[in-house]
Amino acid sequence: MKKIFVVGMVVLSASFASAAGVAKSPRELLVDYTKQAKEHVYGTAGSAKGLNGSALNSTKETLLKHLEMPAMTGKLRPALSGKSGAERMDSLVTIIAAKKMSVEIGKKDAAEGQSIESAANASVKLIANADTVGAKASKDLSKEEASLVGEALTKAEALPTRILTEFSKAERDSYTQVIEKYDQLNQSGSSKSAEDNFVQAIMEVKKVDRTKALEIARKLKECV
Numbered sequence: 087m088k089k090i091f092v093v094g095m096v097v098l099s100a101s102f103a104s105a106a107g108v109a110k111s112p113r114e115l116l117v118d119y120t121k122q123a124k125e126h127v128y129g130t131a132g133s134a135k136g137l138n139g140s141a142l143n144s145t146k147e148t149l150l151k152h153l154e155m156p157a158m159t160g161k162l163r164p165a166l167s168g169k170s171g172a173e174r175m176d177s178l179v180t181i182i183a184a185k186k187m188s189v190e191i192g193k194k195d196a197a198e199g200q201s202i203e204s205a206a207n208a209s210v211k212l213i214a215n216a217d218t219v220g221a222k223a224s225k226d227l228s229k230e231e232a233s234l235v236g237e238a239l240t241k242a243e244a245l246p247t248r249i250l251t252e253f254s255k256a257e258r259d260s261y262t263q264v265i266e267k268y269d270q271l272n273q274s275g276s277s278k279s280a281e282d283n284f285v286q287a288i289m290e291v292k293k294v295d296r297t298k299a300l301e302i303a304r305k306l307k308e309c310v
Contacts, residue, residue, distance in 0.1 A: 113251050115187070116187055119187050123179050123182070124179050127145065127149075127179050128145075133172065133176050134171070134175035153182055154185070155207070158210055161217075162213060170216070173243065177244060178210075180250065181246050185203055187202070189203075198255060202250060202258070205250055208262040209246040209249065212242055213243055218280040219239050219240065219281070237307045245309065260292070263291045264287050264291045267290055271283035271286060271287060
């Protein structure tokens with residue numbers, strides 16, 4: 087599986103180079119790139135759900151290596167296990183592809199390349215914080231509100247493909263700012279819950295009140 091992944095990235099880099107002259111937007115190229123990346127990583131399995139045993143563990147470690155964010159490995163490894171582990175692995179494939187492709191995009195459009203790379207890195211931090219969701223009782227939200235925000239955060243873990251390929255640069259950058267603030271608040275040692283911190287992050291970045299922040303979280307939860 088490791089060999090398939092490495093060879094796949096070489097092939098994908100060559101494919102991008104040959105497609106550079108085609109009239110496709112960076113987002114269109116990224117859609118193609120991520121689709122091919124999953125085919126190269128998983129082969130006939132199609133996704134992480136199609137793997138088990140040593141193949142699953144080997145692929146997990148390969149993804150962590152090619153992510154090239156060693157500081158995040160300790161938090162990501164447990165997040166890639168359990169009930170939601172397979173979905174998060176699939177998200178990592180998209181993130182890795184986006185990080186690699188952002189370098190090529192940046193050669194033609196520096197701002198777009200940087201935007202994609204930053205959003206990809208933020209998506210990694212979102213997944214790394216997965217175990218904090220639901221771990222503490224909220225201090226600021228009702229039980230129903232906390233549940234809503236928790237579901238929104240879980241939903242966001244599975245959205246890197248849409249965020250990286252469908253969002254405009256402005257939307258993508260706003261997402262990045264919210265997740266970076268959310269991660270900062272989670273790492274601050276605050277006694278507040280992840281749900282509280284996410285709402286606060288939205289409020290600070292978007293310059294909105296709590297009610298509006300919850301509306302944004304609701305839209306994220308309902309995003310399909």
